[in-house]
Amino acid sequence: MPFSNPSFGAVSMADTAFARCLLLDVFAAALRAVEGRAVVGQALVARPPEGPVWICAIGKAAQSMALGACDALGSGLVGGLLITKPGHLDPAPFAGRGIECLLGGHPVPDAGSLAAGQRLLCALGELRSQTEVLFLLSGGASSLVEVPVAGLDLADLRRMNRWLLGSGLPIDAVNRVRKSVSRIKGGGLLSALGDRPTRVLAISDVPGDDPGVIGSGLLVPEVGLAEGIARLDLPAWLSDWVERGLTERGPLPRPGPCVELVATLDTAKAAAAEAGRRAGLAVRVEAQPLEGDAVLAGRRLARALLAGPPGLSIAGGETTLRLPDAPGRGGRNQHLALAAAIELAGHADAALLSAGTDGTDGPTEDAGALVDGATLERIRDAGLDAAHGLRHADSGRLLEASGDLIRTGPTGTNVMDLILGWRG
Secondary structure (H helix, E strand, O other): OOOOOOOOOOHHHHHHHHHHHHHHHHHHHHHOOOOHHHHHHHHHHHHOOOOOOOEEEEOOHHHHHHHHHHHHHHEEEEEEEEOOOOOOOOOHHHHHEEEEEOOOOOOOOHHHHHHHHHHHHHHHOOOOOOOOEEEEOOOOOOOOOOOOOOOOOHHHHHHHHHHOOOOOOOOOHHHHHHHHHHHHOOOOOHHHHOOOOOEEEEHHHHHHHHOHHHEEEEEEOOOOOHHHHOOOOOOOHHHHHHHHHHHHOOOOOOOOOOOEEEEEEHHHHHHHHHHHHHHHOOOOOOOOEEEEEEHHHHHHHHHHHHOOOOOOEEEEOEOOOOOOOOOOOOHHHHHHHHHHHHOOOOOOOHOOOEEOOOOOOOOOOEEEEEEEEHHHHHHHHOOOOOOHHHHOHHHHHHHHHHHOOOOOOOOOOOEEEEEEEEEE
């Protein structure tokens, strides 16, 4: 058996190649378990609506979630609005269903994001009072749709989001700032709903699966928003915008509907573990969500992999990356994988996969990377330096040269990042 814990150096390159294929297979199994079309369909079949339904799908997984609603609701679906990012939409399946499809910007809002925000408010105002609204939310909603407070224009929003994305702040802190300058986030959208019956199905892309953080809590009012932001170290220009936004937002909206989580990181990790066991591997699952600096996380995970027993290790979460002034190509998963590759150098009995479950990693079309003990050698053979790549946030260029990038295309889900390690 290729996973029988041989001594170092005894594992052949063929074994490593097999391990790489195995990690990709396990990753695919995890994605299937949290795919939007399937999980939304299951939720609606388990508890069908009682009357006509209008859907509002927002996020990177909006198309797959909306397709799940179409499958389950049939003629009970009376139209809707779908807002996603470029490359994640094929409008053909929705022809004749009364579902309007729009594109917004991601990870930074664009003019489409503002147009989508205004269209959302208008569409909700046009609905009959007895029509149930079904929200289908997934990661990316924070930038894909927006209605800013008075005085902030698109250039201001883009400046704010670029700063936040490169700040190294965790996602909950980033979304607090986004809420403070938005008329629809942090429960602000509730005022446009009125008393209409409303249901919310969400795929969680945030640590702790907090509904108020998913999509910046469009339907979840947040108590203590100002106090949470006050603890953040923000530049003066951004603090001024936050103060202005909090003043305009006024009193806290009424409580919103219950948010039903139809897929989470734990769902994906459990599916990965089952796939590993079916392959005959011992499986170790890291219970705590991965967080903090991507380089430190990559080093820690690689060292633990080398020090641990043979088998499959599974971790997940969302690391952070503080960008230099002129970053190169890549994202946090590629950064983590490159840091891990340095630790794995020369070890033929280990491989590590780090990828975004949405199929994208940072502002790239790559999902992440799959590195092994020879990755660093391949990078050097290409005339590149891994340490330089880490310093300049240019991991994607190096991992492309080593042949280690993963490209899945849109996956129809988004439950943060999944990190899989194999030790022979």
